[in-house]
Structures are given as C-alpha cells and as structure tokens.
Amino acid sequence: MNSLHAPITIVRPQIIEFGVGVAGRLGKWASDQGFRRTLVVSDAFNASRVELLGLPGEVTIFPEVRPEPDTHNLERLLDVANAVNADLVVGFGGGSAMDLAKLAAVLAGSSQSLREVVGPNKVASRRRVGLAQVPTTSGTGSEAGIRALVTDPETQAKLAVESIHMLADIAVIDPGLTFTVPAATTAATGVDAMAHCVEAFTNRKAHPLIDLYAIEGVRLVGRFLARAVADGSDAEARAGLSLASLYGGFCLGPVNTAGGHALAYPLGTRWHVAHGAANALIFPHVLAFNTPAAPEKTEAVVSALGLAAAPSQAAVFEQAHGFCHSLGIEMRLSGLGVPRDDLPTMAGDAFAIRRLLDNNPRDLSQADILSIYEAAY
Ligand SMILES: NC(=O)c1ccc[n+]([C@@H]2O[C@H](COP(=O)([O-])OP(=O)(O)OC[C@H]3O[C@@H](n4cnc5c(N)ncnc54)[C@H](O)[C@@H]3O)[C@@H](O)[C@H]2O)c1
Numbered sequence: 001m002n003s004l005h006a007p008i009t010i011v012r013p014q015i016i017e018f019g020v021g022v023a024g025r026l027g028k029w030a031s032d033q034g035f036r037r038t039l040v041v042s043d044a045f046n047a048s049r050v051e052l053l054g055l056p057g058e059v060t061i062f063p064e065v066r067p068e069p070d071t072h073n074l075e076r077l078l079d080v081a082n083a084v085n086a087d088l089v090v091g092f093g094g095g096s097a098m099d100l101a102k103l104a105a106v107l108a109g110s111s112q113s114l115r116e117v118v119g120p121n122k123v124a125s126r127r128r129v130g131l132a133q134v135p136t137t138s139g140t141g142s143e144a145g146i147r148a149l150v151t152d153p154e155t156q157a158k159l160a161v162e163s164i165h166m167l168a169d170i171a172v173i174d175p176g177l178t179f180t181v182p183a184a185t186t187a188a189t190g191v192d193a194m195a196h197c198v199e200a201f202t203n204r205k206a207h208p209l210i211d212l213y214a215i216e217g218v219r220l221v222g223r224f225l226a227r228a229v230a231d232g233s234d235a236e237a238r239a240g241l242s243l244a245s246l247y248g249g250f251c252l253g254p255v256n257t258a259g260g261h262a263l264a265y266p267l268g269t270r271w272h273v274a275h276g277a278a279n280a281l282i283f284p285h286v287l288a289f290n291t292p293a294a295p296e297k298t299e300a301v302v303s304a305l306g307l308a309a310a311p312s313q314a315a316v317f318e319q320a321h322g323f324c325h326s327l328g329i330e331m332r333l334s335g336l337g338v339p340r341d342d343l344p345t346m347a348g349d350a351f352a353i354r355r356l357l358d359n360n361p362r363d364l365s366q367a368d369i370l371s372i373y374e375a376a377y
Pocket residue numbers: 043044045046066067068069093094095096097099136137138139140141142145147148149177178179180181182185189192252275276
C-alpha cells in the first residue's frame with residue numbers, strides 16, 4: 001500500500017469547467033467544436049431544464065433515465081440514440097444519466113453489444129461522437145471517469161464497463177445545478193463521494209498520487225455536507241461537495257473502491273436502496289473492520305471528517321456512524337425494508353464482487369460480510 005514507485009495511470013477529461021454558473025459554457029464549447037446534432041441523456045427532472053446548457057443545433061432529449069438504471073433502460077436509450085445519430089452525447093444528471101450517456105456514446109451505431117463490452121478495456125474502437133458530462137448531483141464523480149454501471153435485471157448484479165473511450169471530452173461541473181437536490185439525496189450522494197475517497201485512500205492499491213485527492217475529498221465532505229443538507233442553496237457548501245465528488249471520481253479510475261462498495265451493492269441491486277444511502281449504511285462498519293489493517297489512514301479519515309480522535313475500532317464505528325446518522329440517513333437495514341432472511345444471499349452476492357473485495361485492506365470472508373449485515377440490521 002502506498003508505494004511511491006508503484007506504476008499508475010491517470011486520465012482526465014480534456015477540459016473541466018468548474019464553478020457556479022458555468023453550465024452554459026457547454027453550449028459555447030459544442031458550438032466551437034462544430035457539433036450540430038446532440039443527444040442529451042437525462043432523468044425526468046433535469047430533462048426539463050436542458051436549455052441551461054445553451055446547446056446549439058438540433059437537440060434530442062432522452063428524459064427516461066431511472067435511478068440505478070438497468071439494461072432495459074439502456075436498450076430504450078440505444079433505440080433512440082441509433083435513430084438520432086447524434087454527433088455529441090451529453091450526460092445531464094446524476095451518475096445514472098452520466099453512466100448511460102457513456103454507454104450510448106460507445107454502443108450506438110456499434111456492432112458490439114453491452115454484453116461484449118462488460119469488463120475492462122473491451123470497447124473495440126474509438127467512439128465516433130463527442131461526449132460531455134454535466135453532473136447534477138455531488139456523489140459519483142462519474143463525469144471524470146471511464147466506468148459505467150448498469151444493473152442486469154436477471155442476476156441483479158451491476159455490470160461494470162470500463163473503457164478509455166468513455167472518458168468525456170469535457171466535464172462541466174456547475175454546483176448551481178445541485179441546489180435543487182433534496183436533503184436526503186444530498187446526504188446520501190455526499191457520503192457516496194466520501195466513500196469513494198475513503199475506500200481509495202485505505203485501498204490495497206492506494207497511491208500517493210491519488211491519496212492527495214482522496215483525503216482532501218474527505219475533508220471537503222466533513223466540512224460541507226451537513227451545511228448543504230441544512231441549506232440546499234448554500235453555494236459554498238454545494239461547491240465544496242461538487243469538488244469532493246470530482247475528487248472521488250479521480251480516485252475511482254486508477255485505484256477504485258473496495259469493501260464498502262462491495263457490501264453496499266446488494267442493497268441496491270436486490271432491494272433498490274439508493275446507491276449513496278446503501279454506502280452510508282455500510283460505511284461505519286467497513287471503516288471499523290478495516291482499522292487494524294490501516295490504522296494511520298483510518299485515523300486520518302476520522303480527523304479529516306472533523307470527528308474526535310477514535311482510539312479503538314469501536315470508537316471508529318461510533319464516530320463514523322454518528323456522522324452519517326446526524327445527516328438524517330437511515331442506518332439500519334431493517335429500516336430500509338430489507339428482510340432478515342435475505343442477509344445470507346446478500347452476503348453471497350457481495351462476496352462474489354472480487355473486483356472490489358480484492359482491493360480491501362483486510363480480507364472480508366463471506367462470514368465477516370454476513371456479520372456486518374447482521375450488525376447493521
Ligand atoms: N461511473 C461511476 O464511476 C460511478 C460511481 C458511483 C456510482 N455510479 C452509479 O451512479 C448511479 C447513482 O447516481 P447518483 O447517486 O448521482 O443518483 P441518480 O443519478 O440515480 O439520481 C438520483 C435522483 O436524483 C434526481 N436528481 C438528479 N439531479 C437532481 C437535481 N439537481 N435536483 C433534483 N433531483 C435531482 C434524479 O432524477 C434521481 O431521481 C448508480 O447507478 C451508481 O451505480 C457510477
């Protein structure tokens with residue numbers, strides 16, 4: 001963990017616009033690039049305000065992205081994308097819209113199917129369209145990354161596609177677009193951003209080049225999340241969270257998440273718990289579990305969140321739990337409608353997510369995972 005000499009690859013969107021009021025810069029960029037036919041991939045809420053982006057030419061809006069989209073949602077989008085034949089695809093929404101935009105940008109007009117591109121580096125050729133991402137939540141950091149997640153309705157598993165061809169040409173991050181995010185979603189997505197940072201920071205593959213963003217992302221969430229939950233129009237707090245989310249996105253590419261996300265996924269796929277809410281519920285458990293394997297980094301996380309020093313595993317749990325609970329997040333699995341007899345199946349599902357569990361600083365057996373679910377019940 002954390003060797004300076006370990007090889008690492010960093011990629012970024014070529015242009016990152018950041019700041020309250022920058023949304024309209026997308027239109028100027030698209031115009032300068034000569035794009036004429038744009039497909040905006042969005043959810044119902046954001047679809048109603050696409051004019052904020054000032055896009056030139058012919059604009060088609062796909063307004064049907066659902067939270068935690070599944071493959072049916074993607075198929076509907078691909079039908080539209082194939083018919084429109086756009087030269088620019090814009091993801092305008094939270095992680096759900098941005099992830100589907102990435103997939104539409106590489107799959108529309110392609111001979112490859114979703115199944116053929118699941119996994120790392122399976123997209124065969126460069127995309128022929130421009131790709132822009134405009135996040136409207138502060139959580140996933142998907143605007144900065146090369147991954148897209150879509151749920152397989154049959155297996156309930158998240159299919160992860162990872163390709164450099166899904167990296168945006170431009171990310172336009174306007175914290176002003178997040179003012180309307182309801183308090184509960186603000187809390188959940190903010191903890192998701194923090195979880196990306198924490199899980200990368202305490203990761204087996206952690207790297208100093210990423211640690212810098214990771215710990216600063218945690219600090220921003222510690223400083224601003226409660227403020228944004230209390231007052232959604234607090235511009236400084238919203239901007240702090242947009243930055244934390246971007247930093248979390250920087251963490252995901254080369255390092256990625258670990259045990260926390262692996263244990264959170266079955267809550268989303270099996271019981272439709274929102275991604276951030278699931279991560280928040282799991283966060284204190286995995287942070288405390290990992291403490292013996294990463295004591296100094298855990299201490300740094302607790303301190304970056306602005307919490308009092310936690311000298312024991314139990315204290316780490318209490319502090320982290322208190323942080324999430326104070327944001328109004330439901331911290332019991334029973335409170336989320338998860339039936340107790342599903343916990344063993346969930347533990348089996350989580351244990352199968354090797355791409356993340358293998359990153360965890362401490363080995364999590366299926367029995368460990370089940371005890372965490374039981375404790376969280
Ligand atoms: N690609 C990645 O690297 C990555 C990383 C983490 C998560 N994800 C994925 O992202 C998805 C979750 O994304 P999310 O947490 O951003 O949520 P989301 O995109 O599902 O949006 C959540 C809800 O908030 C609404 N919403 C969005 N912006 C709003 C706004 N400004 N005001 C009011 N309402 C708004 C949406 O309509 C939706 O109902 C999951 O599918 C998850 O797996 C991807």
